[in-house]
Amino acid sequence: MSVLIATILIGLASGSVYALAATGLVLIYKTTRILNLGYGAMALFTTFIYWQFTVNYHWPLWISAIVVVLFIAPAIGFFLDSQLFRRIEDQPIVIGLIATVGITVLIQGVVFVIWTSKTQTVPSLFPDGSVKIPGGATLGLDQLLILVVSLGAVVLLTLMLRYTRLGVAFRAVVDNRPIAGLMALNTNFISGLAWALGTSIAALTGILITPRLLLDPIILPFFIISFLLASAMFGYLRSLPLAFAGGLILGVTQSLIARYGTFRGMFGRLGNATPFIMVTILLLLAPRRLRVASTGGSFVVKTRELSAHASQRVRVGVAVGLFGLLALLPTLVTSVSWQRSLTTGMIMAVVFLSLVILTGFSGQISLGTTGFMGIAAFTAAHLATDLGWSSWVAFLLGALAAVPAGALIGIIAVRLHGLFLAMLTLAFAFMAQTLFFFDPTISGREGSVPLPRPSGFHSDTRFYYLALIVLVAGAIVAANLRSGRTGRVLAAIRDSETATRSLGISVTKYKVLIFSLSAFMGAAGGILISMQKESAARLDFLPFYAMIFLTVAVVGGLFHIGGAVAAGLLFGLYGQVFSSNNFMLNMQNIFFGLGATLALAQNPEGLFGELRRGGNAILRAFGNGRGRAPEPLPVAGGQE
Amino acid sequence: MSTLAAQGVTVRFGGLLAVDDANLRVPEGEIVGLIGPNGAGKTTLFNAICGFVTPVRGAINFDGADITKLAPSRRARLGIGRTFQKLELFHRMTVFDNLMVAAEAAASKLDLASDLMHLPRRPREERRCAEIARGVMDELDLGWAAERRASDLPVGTSRLLELGRALCTNPKIMLLDEPSSGLDTRETHAFGQLLQRMNAERKIGILLVEHDMDLVMEVCRQINVLDFGRMIAHGTPAEIVAEPAVRSAYLGEEEDDAPATPSARG
Numbered sequence: 055m056s057v058l059i060a061t062i063l064i065g066l067a068s069g070s071v072y073a074l075a076a077t078g079l080v081l082i083y084k085t086t087r088i089l090n091l092g093y094g095a096m097a098l099f100t101t102f103i104y105w106q107f108t109v110n111y112h113w114p115l116w117i118s119a120i121v122v123v124l125f126i127a128p129a130i131g132f133f134l135d136s137q138l139f140r141r142i143e144d145q146p147i148v149i150g151l152i153a154t155v156g157i158t159v160l161i162q163g164v165v166f167v168i169w170t171s172k173t174q175t176v177p178s179l180f181p182d183g184s185v186k187i188p189g190g191a192t193l194g195l196d197q198l199l200i201l202v203v204s205l206g207a208v209v210l211l212t213l214m215l216r217y218t219r220l221g222v223a224f225r226a227v228v229d230n231r232p233i234a235g236l237m238a239l240n241t242n243f244i245s246g247l248a249w250a251l252g253t254s255i256a257a258l259t260g261i262l263i264t265p266r267l268l269l270d271p272i273i274l275p276f277f278i279i280s281f282l283l284a285s286a287m288f289g290y291l292r293s294l295p296l297a298f299a300g301g302l303i304l305g306v307t308q309s310l311i312a313r314y315g316t317f318r319g320m321f322g323r324l325g326n327a328t329p330f331i332m333v334t335i336l337l338l339l340a341p342r343r344l345r346v347a348s349t350g351g352s353f354v355v356k357t358r359e360l361s362a363h364a365s366q367r368v369r370v371g372v373a374v375g376l377f378g379l380l381a382l383l384p385t386l387v388t389s390v391s392w393q394r395s396l397t398t399g400m401i402m403a404v405v406f407l408s409l410v411i412l413t414g415f416s417g418q419i420s421l422g423t424t425g426f427m428g429i430a431a432f433t434a435a436h437l438a439t440d441l442g443w444s445s446w447v448a449f450l451l452g453a454l455a456a457v458p459a460g461a462l463i464g465i466i467a468v469r470l471h472g473l474f475l476a477m478l479t480l481a482f483a484f485m486a487q488t489l490f491f492f493d494p495t496i497s498g499r500e501g502s503v504p505l506p507r508p509s510g511f512h513s514d515t516r517f518y519y520l521a522l523i524v525l526v527a528g529a530i531v532a533a534n535l536r537s538g539r540t541g542r543v544l545a546a547i548r549d550s551e552t553a554t555r556s557l558g559i560s561v562t563k564y565k566v567l568i569f570s571l572s573a574f575m576g577a578a579g580g581i582l583i584s585m586q587k588e589s590a591a592r593l594d595f596l597p598f599y600a601m602i603f604l605t606v607a608v609v610g611g612l613f614h615i616g617g618a619v620a621a622g623l624l625f626g627l628y629g630q631v632f633s634s635n636n637f638m639l640n641m642q643n644i645f646f647g648l649g650a651t652l653a654l655a656q657n658p659e660g661l662f663g664e665l666r667r668g669g670n671a672i673l674r675a676f677g678n679g680r681g682r683a684p685e686p687l688p689v690a691g692g693q694e
Numbered sequence: 695m696s697t698l699a700a701q702g703v704t705v706r707f708g709g710l711l712a713v714d715d716a717n718l719r720v721p722e723g724e725i726v727g728l729i730g731p732n733g734a735g736k737t738t739l740f741n742a743i744c745g746f747v748t749p750v751r752g753a754i755n756f757d758g759a760d761i762t763k764l765a766p767s768r769r770a771r772l773g774i775g776r777t778f779q780k781l782e783l784f785h786r787m788t789v790f791d792n793l794m795v796a797a798e799a800a801a802s803k804l805d806l807a808s809d810l811m812h813l814p815r816r817p818r819e820e821r822r823c824a825e826i827a828r829g830v831m832d833e834l835d836l837g838w839a840a841e842r843r844a845s846d847l848p849v850g851t852s853r854l855l856e857l858g859r860a861l862c863t864n865p866k867i868m869l870l871d872e873p874s875s876g877l878d879t880r881e882t883h884a885f886g887q888l889l890q891r892m893n894a895e896r897k898i899g900i901l902l903v904e905h906d907m908d909l910v911m912e913v914c915r916q917i918n919v920l921d922f923g924r925m926i927a928h929g930t931p932a933e934i935v936a937e938p939a940v941r942s943a944y945l946g947e948e949e950d951d952a953p954a955t956p957s958a959r960g
Contacts, residue, residue: 531810538809538816539798546784546795553782556744557799557863558770567806 060191061313062306067197069305070204071262075278076285076297077208078255083291084228085248088139088150089473091601092157093282094275096253099161100127101260101269102169105176115179123257131253135246138651151476152608153651155421155601158275160647165271167641178265200262207258208298211251224248276598280484283477284329287336291473304329327488330481337470337478368673373533376619377526384515392630393514397586399626400521405579406607406618406625407528412572413604414613415536417548418467418565421600422479425486426456426573427580428595432496434581435503435590445508445585453577459486460573464566483597491592502591505584521582525619528575532615535571544568602643605650611662620662696722696757696773696866696899698743703752705738705923712738714923715752718901719916720867725893725900727914729907729934731943735923736903737779740871743901744776745769757866771800775865777856779872779903785845789836789855792844793827796862801826830858834888849876853885861892867899868892874906882906886913911935919943 075093083089090096100122107118134157142149165171183195215221226234227244235241259278260269267274281304288300311325324331380400384393405423412418434452437443443451463482467475490496497503511520535541543564546554551561584590606625611617628645632638653660698720705713713735720726730736741747743754745766754762761769770776784792798804802823808815831837834854839847844855853873860868870889874882886909892898904910910917910931917934919927921943927934934940 530812534810534812538812539802539804539820540806540809542787542791542795542798545787545791549784549786550782552746553778553784553859554795555746555766556770556776556778556782557796557859558767559795559799560765560767 056187056191057313060187060193061309063187063193063201064197065306065309066302067193067201067305068263068309069302070201070208071259071301072281072285072305073298073301074204074207074255074262075259075282076301077211077294078252078259079282079286080289080291080294080297081211081255082248082252083286084294085224085231086135086139086143086150086245088154089291089477090154090157090252091151091279092154092161092275093252093256094278095158095161096127096130097256097260097278098269098271098274099165100130100253100257101176101264101274102165102174102271104257104261105174105269106169108177109174115177119179119258119261122261123254127253127257128250131249131251132246134253135249136242139249140242140245151419151473152604156605156608156647156649156651158647159602159605159643160651162271162275163641163643163645163647167637167644169271171271173271174269176261176264176269179261196265204258204262207255211255212294220247272598280329283480284332284336287333287477290336290340304332307332323488323492327485330484330488333477333481334485337474337481338466340470340474372669373529373616376616377522377529380522381519384518390514391633393518394586395626395630396623397514397518397521397626398583399622399624400518400525401579401582401586401622402603402606402625403619403622404521404525404528404582405576405603406610406621407525407532407615408572408575408579409604409607410612410615410618411532411535411575412568413607414617415532415541415548416544416568418568418572419472419476420463420479420569420572421476421597421604422463422483422486423576423603424580424595424597424600425479425483426460426576427583428486428491428590428592429459429580430456430577431505431580431584431590431595432491432503435505435584436496438506439504445506448505449508449578449581449585452581453574456573456577456580457570460570461566463573464569465562467565467569468562480597480600483600487592487595487597491595497590497592501593502589504589505581506588507585517586521586524578524582525622528578529615529619531571536615540564540567602646605646608653609646609649609660611660613659614662614666616666617660617662620660620665624661697755698774698867698899698901699755700739700743701753701755703739703742703749703754705735705742705747705749707738711923713742713749713920716920716923716925718743718918718925720899720901722866723893723897723899724916725889725902725914727910727917727931728901728903728920729905729910729917730920734920736920737871738923739920740776740869740901740903744774744869770863770865773864773866774869775860775863775867776869777853777860777871777873779875781849781852781856783844783847783852783855783859786843788841788843789847790827790831790840792855792859793830793836793862794823796859797823797826797830800863826864827862830861833861834858850878850881853877857888861896865898867901869901869903871903872905873902874904874909882909885909889913 075097079090079093103126104118104122107113107121108115138153138157139150142153178196180196180199184192185195185198187193215224223234223239223244224247226237226239227241231241234244260274264274267277281301284304285301286297288303289296291297308325308328311328315325383396387393387396405427408423409420412420430452433455434445434448437448437451438445459482463479466478470478507517508520511517535544543554543559546559547561547564554561580595583594587594606621607618610619610621610624628642629639659666700716700718703713703716703718704711716735716739718726718728718739728736728739738747742749745761745764745768749762752762753760756769756772756774761772764772784795787795802819804816804819807813831840834857836851836854836858839851844852847855853876857868857870857873874885877885889900889902890913893900902910902914914931917929917931918925919934919937919940926943927937927940929937
């Protein structure tokens, strides 16, 4: 009995931190309608400042904590809001989500550059020692004090919201931002304040949990995001009290599983997957009102998409020329490492293409790409290694193995939209990783399974051509998809699902189709990645990479096939170009994170859009206006 | 017989009874009006007929078959087309593509593989459907806007485009939800004539939800009046004008406008 009580108390202690952090997340979401996936990264960054003060400067713990939580963190939050998030305020909700993914990648890059990518220990604010609880079990003093501090912070927050003038203004903005603006409230100031407050809470969260968890720049942000989303989802991102309760429930559940769960095999890792299992269940059970209302309908960007495009003939000509150049590259570039980087670029272009057809063409979103890639790579590896099947067959069957998962998400996408759909795909990637890819029977004892290259394509140069062939095939299918009947229907669904249904078109069928196709393409990319390294490794399919992929695809240009190729080359060649420049290598994540966020704020068509604009200008100069001049089209609003 | 009939349809939103035991019939090739004050439940009844809202009681029959349980897309395939009060165009696509999507939905026999691999079948089917789309475009005088983006159109043209989009699916009956809102008097009149022409030439039945009484009186042979979710009158335009219940509920005699209940609207 006393063990049970102690287990529950431990759960409540960690749960209270989750609860505290979740209130911060929901507060930001409700005031600014941005679901901040960068929350964990913000906690990481502020905790590193705390670490800097305490460990390197030897400042007293409490002073450091107060300086970070009350001064530095709010300043960072205010800065992010005024410099970035206010600019994408009227964009569809999913754009804000991708921007916060960019923030995550950016902040992580900054931490790597300023500090380290190695795990650090953080001193605890609280003294060592333990407390006896009735019944005989003991509880760490720090755990008890964490419970006290986080409950205290939440009570303070509640009192502030309820009884101060500022709190009233806050609640007004939360209820209805435009109306609050009409009531002469400075809504910008309030949203900045929400970000400041949210970042403070993120800092406090980091400082409270890292002494026990270790400060790991790679894992911490995603650990925090996983429990945060699960907690916040209890209130469907809308209710502060329910998010708080969700945090406590999650903490206790995890603690109980850790103490009493005696599962073996796959279920042994159930504890790690708990947050995302909860997210999935809650999303599937979400009441219709919440599923539909203001979670951001389709993914629609305010873009001048229909503006300037050259004639069909010119575009085909440019495409043939570009791919021809890519085909000649191995004869021009003989350096082995350059060829390898180019191959990586081609493979990644296939992966980015799967995002272009899903998000750019069809307005759906997926943060679960790595899930599809991993399923395919491990299936192919086992078919080739265990059963000794030909790598060609393994390739095809492996890619097909990801299709049912894609189809399932497509079916769910009929019910879930925008933000909630993004959450579900993220949960899928995490569950695939935790439950399957990290299972020794799937990824082997060393974490990887051999996957030979197909016969005839063993050499690096030959393999480059294999990647290029897959990419060209994918690009042709994508081009036909966009220009044909299927593409028109997908674009129609993106603009209005209701109208599409009213014409007798089954939206379900097309959503299943596009998610399956995108999964298949991503899967082909995943298999190629593994074949290039001649093994499928579990560390190649971390959910975090799906986020990086999305940011890179945005930088390249999410709305065009050419954007995927540009993104692939960018991704593949970045490391090669700067191979002798350590600083630029470290800047990679900053570059893509910042690039994605800026691209979304300034030019949603990304690098490819810029290139095309330049190309059209040249065409106009030489070809007597064969490239149509960009009409100053009014910008279409997002569907919300 | 492509007759549409709603029998005893009741729709509830939480505690609100939006449509209460409503009966409605649109005989084949007829133009029937549905009028009523704001919040009377017209759009809700409309949505129940199209399948976007599920009635708690009642049945909807079309062509002699019970379609109460069918999904909206299935009903559309049976020949029920509609437009929307709040425009639902594919706003980032061109006018032509808006029509093309509809034409292909109804007429294209293109399979996925031929489409994605650009097999010879694809241009053939596309040409056939493009002809349908172009035919409707000419019929509605939309040719000048063919390559314009739908979001760039003035309201009048947008309404026409929605009508054209529904026409491309070659429906047996069309449900028009306040097509004249946003149109001026002249445009409304022209729209009325267009409806009558469509009805005469294509033998399409029309259910018209409308605020503009002139338009309703001009084109409808039968009118149903809905008030607070209940059908309070039914008859020819002349009978409706004479009906005292209608005069008090709708034409505003004796009492002020009925209170609006916005949540009951689609």
